[in-house]
Amino acid sequence: MLDIQQIRKDTPGCHDKVFFNSASSSLVTQAVADKMTAYLLEEQMHGGYKVVQAYVEAIQDFYTQAARLLNCKDSNIAFSYNATDAYAKALSSIPFRSGDVIITTDYDYISNQLAFLSLKKRFGVQIIRAENRADNSLDIAGFEELIIKHKPILVAVTHVPTNSGLVQDVETVGELCSQYDILYLVDACQSVGQMVVDVQKIRCDFLTATGRKFLRGPRGTGILYVSNKILRENTLPLFPDMCGAEWIDSQHFKIHQTARRFELFDRSYISVIGFAETLKYINHIGIHRIAEYDQQLSQQLRTLLSKNEKIQVLDRGTQLSNIITLNAVSKTIAEVETHLQRNNIYYSVSKLNTVPITETTRKEQFAIRLSPHYFNTPDEIELVATLLETI
Ligand SMILES: Cc1ncc(COP(=O)(O)O)c(C=O)c1O
Incomplete structure (x- = not known):
């Protein structure tokens, strides 16, 4: 209870x-508001770079708590500015070529569909939308046929659509993707925080979430989960910065070993602190x-x-x-x-x-x-x- x-x-x-x-x-909790206000007041007095040094542990807690919630390791978690930002970073790491197929669903979020259309325009990828059965659940047998026929480079499914009440069966789709060795991207923006989202069970390569919705975090926060497979294969976003990669010389750089290769250097640490607090609260409950x-x-x-x-x-x-x-x-x-x-x-x-x-x-x-x-x-x-x- x-x-x-x-x-x-x-x-x-x-x-x-x-x-x-x-x-x-x-709605954020009082503790989230208090932590964020205290941090802002410190920034007011000392400037952001000085303050962040005193909050290393609290900031690390964002990774620890997010990993606990999603059932993965800290190293699989990247901070993002919202769900769409996380989604774009994941997509940017895929080397799309003309004729590549993305299989998605009719219930996927509009911003995701816009990203696919943009990929179609720039790279000539094909977008195929899997059918739903009469009860609106995904037609899994049909999904498998599409995978066999089109050998997609990516399968992308929204777990809980922005409205319509539906919950899509991302775990069964995950089984198919793992069986056929296909990249799998899950939009869990509306599910994380209101239901159990377990990346080991979903078996996705990427999963995206936002802070401000059912997680009750501050605006301007999000999570990108990145699987060990993606990390091992040295997959990297199209535009890493000096946070995600280390500059070696004029021709070389080394990427970060963890999902932090998908992060950018600057962010509102006020929001990171607040986000960590709300994740801790959810994990505690x-x-x-x-x-x-x-x-x-x-x-x-x-x-x-x-x-x-x-x-x-x-x-x-x-x-x-x-x-x-x-x-x-x-x-x-x-x-x-x-x-x-x-x-x-x-x-x-x-x-x-x-x-x-x-x-x-x-x-x-x-x-x-x-x-x-x-x-x-x-x-x-x-x-x-x-x-x-x-x-
Ligand atoms: C299913 C779904 N995915 C993604 C998003 C985008 O989230 P954000 O605005 O944090 O990028 C939303 C926002 O409503 C959503 O409902």
Whole structure:
């Protein structure tokens, strides 16, 4: 059982509102805010380079805590500025050539799809999107056929899409990639922090995450996981800097032995310190327990909403995440928004240009996205569900 009272005490932002928006940018704890403020004040007095020397251990803790959460070693973790930055760095390490195939899914995040399209434009890579079955799960047999037929250079799958509630079976895809020896990149931006994400089970080469969502970290932070295989093969990002590589002479450089070869020298250490603190907090509580509680919250909300004829829940899939997407049957999004805002409910709106490709075939233009997390309570779920009955 989670100590919800203590968790809420640690989270000042959750008391004066119902905050159901962790899929956008969640609430940091008091300890995170305190650590970051103290660091900033030291920078104010001494300048950044002096302060960082006194925080070596606290900064190292970011790698230790991230590795613990993802079940890998510190050496597999690189700090990034957000999930997309981590994703771009991973892609930049792949030597794409004309005709190379990337297999991805219709549910992959739009920014990832944009990166693939850009690769297509510059290098002439082909993008193939695997089919989903009627229940929206990935057609694994079809996926394998695509792999055999196209011998892709890369398979890229988003674990939990930005909306639609779906959880994609990244572990089974990982088995295929390892069987056929194909590079495997997983976008875990919306899954890390709300469910157990174990890179050993997923067997990916790269995995990307952001700090500000279900991890409850500060903005401007992210994680890039890099497998031992990638490290052993001396794969490096297209543009390493003096953090990721060591300058030897005018013709040579040596790359960093760890995933830090994917990092750039400068970053906001204020944010790194805050990120380390939030990761420590999650590890202390235990991601298994958070995942279990989050599932209870989302199941409770979906069950209550299913009884409400005024609401249409748009989620798809057999295994569902903590992202609940909905519309009001006979009200506009603006009207739903007014209703939620008047009652101090925090939510987000998913617009058509940010949703997965499959969602663009829907007739709805927008949807409301609710994303409760482990500082929320069953009472809050009930309150929001009741409120949506009076819409
Ligand atoms: C599934 C998914 N992947 C990637 C991203 C991009 O994350 P970031 O803005 O941290 O780069 C998002 C953001 O909403 C997302 O939902």
